[in-house]
Amino acid sequence: DTAVSQTPKYLVTQMGNDKSIKCEQNLGHDTMYWYKQDSKKFLKIMFSYNNKELIINETVPNRFSPKSPDKAHLNLHINSLELGDSAVYFCASSQGGGLGAFFGQGTRLTVV
Amino acid sequence: GENVEQHPSTLSVQEGDSAVIKCTYSDSASNYFPWYKQELGKGPQLIIDIRSNVGEKKDQRIAVTLNKTAKHFSLHITETQPEDSAVYFCAASGGGTSYGKLTFGQGTILTVHP
Numbered sequence: 043d044t045a046v047s048q049t050p051k052y053l054v055t056q057m058g059n060d061k062s063i064k065c066e067q068n069l070g071h072d073t074m075y076w077y078k079q080d081s082k083k084f085l086k087i088m089f090s091y092n093n094k095e096l097i098i099n100e101t102v103p104n105r106f107s108p109k110s111p112d113k114a115h116l117n118l119h120i121n122s123l124e125l126g127d128s129a130v131y132f133c134a135s136s137q138g139g140g141l142g143a144f145f146g147q148g149t150r151l152t153v154v
Numbered sequence: 155g156e157n158v159e160q161h162p163s164t165l166s167v168q169e170g171d172s173a174v175i176k177c178t179y180s181d182s183a184s185n186y187f188p189w190y191k192q193e194l195g196k197g198p199q200l201i202i203d204i205r206s207n208v209g210e211k212k213d214q215r216i217a218v219t220l221n222k223t224a225k226h227f228s229l230h231i232t233e234t235q236p237e238d239s240a241v242y243f244c245a246a247s248g249g250g251t252s253y254g255k256l257t258f259g260q261g262t263i264l265t266v267h268p
Binding site: 046073075077082083084085086087090098100132134136141142143144145146147148 | 198241
């Protein structure tokens with residue numbers, strides 16, 4: 043019974059395309075996050091939502107637009123994909139304050 | 155903002171030995187310090203955490219220590235096993251207007267040789 047699930051797991055697409063990644067958590071947490079892991083394994087936060095409200099937007103290009111239809115879901119839409127967007131994107135959730143954040147399995151995005 | 159430095163970047167030990175990974179943080183307002191283990195092709199998994207009102211925490215073979223004055227914290231793994239091989243990340247959270255944002259260290263690749 044997966045706690046934080048993301049789809050798809052792999053995504054290969056051409057430059058200039060628009061794509062979405064979906065995330066769902068069944069832990070009843072109030073806060074959800076998107077993190078980006080680059081080729082050197084460095085993990086950096088992109089966005090955080092608390093009860094559907096955006097609370098962190100970490101200087102991410104506005105081609106990235108998160109959407110939270112309810113507190114169990116946080117999707118990430120990316121417009122006009124660029125080569126530099128290639129990375130692994132992780133969704134996470136926590137009860138608040140980052141405490142005990144649970145991560146999904148990741149979405150490996152490759153832009154060609 | 156918060157900055158977390160993690161050392162070493164790679165660590166190779168023999169099965170049964172101990173492994174120690176160290177992190178320093180910059181924001182004295184940070185009050186929550188988790189450690190994550192990431193296996194190949196998987197997401198980071200929380201293995202232990204510590205809050206700033208505690209100096210040490212243990213869970214079976216793993217322990218974390220925190221020195222608030224020096225702003226550093228460490229992960230200790232005893233009696234290492236091959237299945238401990240993974241990338242380990244420290245993180246810090248809680249300072250100021252962080253709203254639960256985790257700032258991660260650069261990661262340590264731990265290899266345990268049988």
